[in-house]
Amino acid sequence: MILDYFLGMFSNDMAIDLGTATTLVYLKGKGIVLKEPSIVALYKGREVIAVGNAAKEMVGKTPGDVQAIRPMKDGVIADFNVTEKMLRYFIVKVHNRHSLVSPRIAISVPKGVTPVERRAVRESAIQAGAREVYLIDEPMAAAIGAGLPVEDPVGHMVVDIGGGTTEVAVISMGGLVVFNSIRTAGDKFDDAIAAYLKKAYNIQIGERTAEKIKIQIGCAMKLDKADEMDVKGSDLTTGLPRTIRINSDEMAIAIEEPITKIIDGIKFTLEQTKPELAADIIDKGIVLTGGGAQLRNFDKKLREETGVPVHIGESPQECVVKGAGKMLEEQLDVLRRLSFEGEETHIAS
Ligand SMILES: Nc1ncnc2c1ncn2[C@@H]1O[C@H](COP(=O)(O)OP(=O)(O)OP(=O)(O)O)[C@@H](O)[C@H]1O
Ligand SMILES: [Mg+2]
Known part of the structure; x- marks a missing residue:
């Protein structure tokens, strides 16, 4: 632990929200330092020629042998190899090369990913130079980043509307009590x-x-x-x-149509929630995070359809990475425990 503390002083520990649409990086002590599209431009299907903003500029405008792809479209890692290259590019971009110590990295992953995918993300970060990797469930990170008191014995519902998936979770006492992932976002x-x-x-x-x-x-x-x-x-x-x-x-x-699918998924999750927790949610309301939460009047429609108060988290697209960053800064031991627990006992939902 003492060695860890000492190494921590010299490394650039970071939190990453590896989203299907956007990747954000939070550097310990500094805040958000990178926010770029999760897009990679490939030459002849193999050689990476651009990543992030530069690659997004190319979408729909590439000549025959250049392809701009999203390696994690639809909420799953469609191409491990390219995802790894993209992750490495972002890590190297923010990592201070003068630092002699490799960083510890917290990465948020969608709750629904399989153990195989979790291992692949972990491996990619190690390959990209991480000293230790912690994985944190996206809904939990979103809730922490939105400022919810997740440790309290009170039910909170967080709905993260990303690019590929909408994750709906009820959180109480530091754990996910009910969870659903909707492949519409x-x-x-x-x-x-x-x-x-x-x-x-x-x-x-x-x-x-x-x-x-x-x-x-x-x-x-x-x-x-x-x-x-x-x-x-x-x-x-x-x-x-x-x-x-x-x-x-x-x-x-x-x-x-896609709006109705998301609202139906949220209603279904409310129906699965035990009465005591549902009562808390009626009091506290639903918190929306993710870039999709900025769609105008979505909060209003959800309120009308469920009868529950709805709030949009502050800078909703940044909640996940802020939450993961906060864990890294303040609760490293909890993060460590949660991260490995997920790997051993995870049941794909
Ligand atoms: N002002 C806005 N209004 C509506 N939608 C928006 C706005 N800004 C961004 N978005 C949308 O938000 C989505 C991206 O959100 P976000 O960055 O949270 O996704 P992600 O975390 O990469 O995806 P996922 O969580 O599914 O992996 C995109 O579909 C984008 O078009
Ligand atoms: Mg996301």
């Missing part, structure tokens, strides 16, 4: 917007444009004052570029 809103424009306007748009539309005028329920936006795409009949004007009311219709 921010990416599905983008897909639904693209599908809507195809059907309603006979126009095709790329995934980056769909995401831009969602961020600018997307909403889960009509806004008090509708917003408009001009969108460029290619006409499916003529193949020529065309500009159309769309509004936020249409977007509420376009993404209704």
Whole structure:
């Protein structure tokens, strides 16, 4: 322990939220130092030529032998090899090379990943130069990062809407009591917007444009004052570029289906929650985290459909990495215990 403390003074211990859409890195004592898309550009399917922001610029614009891929699309690690390269790139980017000591790294992983995937993430971080690796369940990290008193004998519900998955958890006394993972989140809103424009306007748009539309005028329920936006795409009949004007009311219709899936998943989780804990949730409300929590009026719709108060965590996209960082800084022993417990007793949900 003393040696650990001593080494800790010289290393750049860090927490990483390895998300399917965004990777964030929190450096001990400094806070968030990196926030980049989880995207890798590959040349001829093998050689990494760009990672993060630089790779995102290339999406949909690459020549034949360059591919921009998301190695963890849909909430699972689709490509271990590329995920490892990406993780290594981010670690090296923030790690102070003057430091002689390797860092200890806390990584949040979706609660639903298999033991094999957990081991793969651990291995990747070791390969990338970590001295010790701790894995923390994403919903737990999200709850801590949102400032919830997770150790109290009080039920709290946290809903993290990421790119690939929505994780719904009820937490009490430092543990996950009820948990569900829904494979519908921010990416599905983008897909639904693209599908809507195809059907309603006979126009095709790329995934980056769909995401831009969602961020600018997307909403889960009509806004008090509708917003408009001009969108460029290619006409499916003529193949020529065309500009159309769309509004936020249409977007509420376009993404209704994935929104309903998420709300149904949250309702199902509430139904599985024991009465005492459910009573706490009615008092304290549901806390939303993850980038998808910023979709306008999602909180309002969820409140209307469940009758439970809903709050959005502060800087929701940063909650997971902040929570993991806080554990690393303040409760290393708990983190260590939780991390290995997960590996031995984890039951895939
Ligand atoms: N202002 C916004 N409005 C709506 N959606 C947004 C906004 N900003 C970001 N998003 C969406 O949030 C999603 C990414 O969220 P986040 O970074 O929390 O995901 P992730 O942690 O990488 O994914 P996962 O948790 O599934 O692994 C993307 O779908 C992105 O388009
Ligand atoms: Mg996430």
